[in-house]
Amino acid sequence: MSQQDLQLQQDATALYEAVNQLVRLYQFRDRDLICCHDVSVTQCYALEFLAEHGSLRLQQLAELMLLDKSTSSRVVDSLVKKGYVTRIAETDDRRAVALTATDTGVALYQQIRAELIAQEQQLIAHLxxxxRQASIEVIRALGVQVKQRSTNSCAVRPCSD
Amino acid sequence: MSQQDLQLQQDATALYEAVNQLVRLYQFRDRDLICCHDVSVTQCYALEFLAEHGSLRLQQLAELMLLDKSTSSRVVDSLVKKGYVTRIAETDDRRAVALTATDTGVALYQQIRAELIAQEQQLIAHLxxxxRQASIEVIRALGVQVKQRSTNSCAVRPCSD
DNA sequence: GTATTTAGTTGCAACTAACAACAAATTGAG
DNA sequence: CTCAATTTGTTGTTAGTTGCAACTAAATAC
Incomplete structure (x- = not known):
């Protein structure tokens, strides 16, 4: 193996370990609140989609979040209870419900987002x-990879069991 | 705001979104198996620690995994059932149990690890x-940041609620 | 006008994880 | 030496999350 190949393999290993660590630790944010605010991570994702897209139906939200509609419905339940989202029946299709983030909800999301971005900024300021661009690319690519991995059951070889 | 500051802020935002996406998608691996192998992600982490550290007590494993000892005990249960880990009572302290990955367990972990590293390698080969170094650094730093965030309840400002 | 489809909710089961209570072994104090 | 306290690990219980299936209500199709 050439020096370059060796280096590449070492880098890949280091990347694997770093991602592993990051994702493992992130799991613990799940049960906690996002940095002291009273929403779970899943709830925050939902709030994010609603804040960004303006107004969504439950079905659409569920698709975006890759969750079952029942789960999404319950996530929305809790956000409504907390006053961050409203359910308003649509007039033209009265089965449908327009989900909209309230002003409070948008404000909360923006605050969380701003805090997290500020942290990222500190992290990459010296680069x-x-x-920076390379880091972002790699993380994006990792995301795409995981997405493929979760739709196919296995990215490397077909499922053996 | 200067051109450079603006660029930094844009990069930080892009990083935030990329990490968000990555971590969100990773959640779905949790319920699935790690790429067709019959262990959950948590089980795989445990296997990893045992394969790397050789032999651990339950307490030590629980601390490394940041899990309760009861949860760890049950994670080990399933790994034992599957034949990837053995519980062997220690002779000098008969309360204690030495957890060790079996050959099969080590082999499984190494296979999973190798596959994941191969994927990472593809990802960074062109960089x-x-x-590469920058990417790894950033992801490592993100991991450290999350770790701090999970011990302190809030990294940015003291908890307001 | 009835049958089918669509949007969303609720019942239920499976899973994960923490806390608390517990059993067994070890350590320590007198 | 003996009994209390501590340590190690397991089990009972509870809370929370999620998906599937069944359901209601509304809209659409024939």
């Missing part, structure tokens, strides 16, 4: 633009 | 060593 050159090229390095 | 220059400096770019």
């Amino acid at each position: 050159s633009p090229e390095m | 220059s060593p400096e770019m």
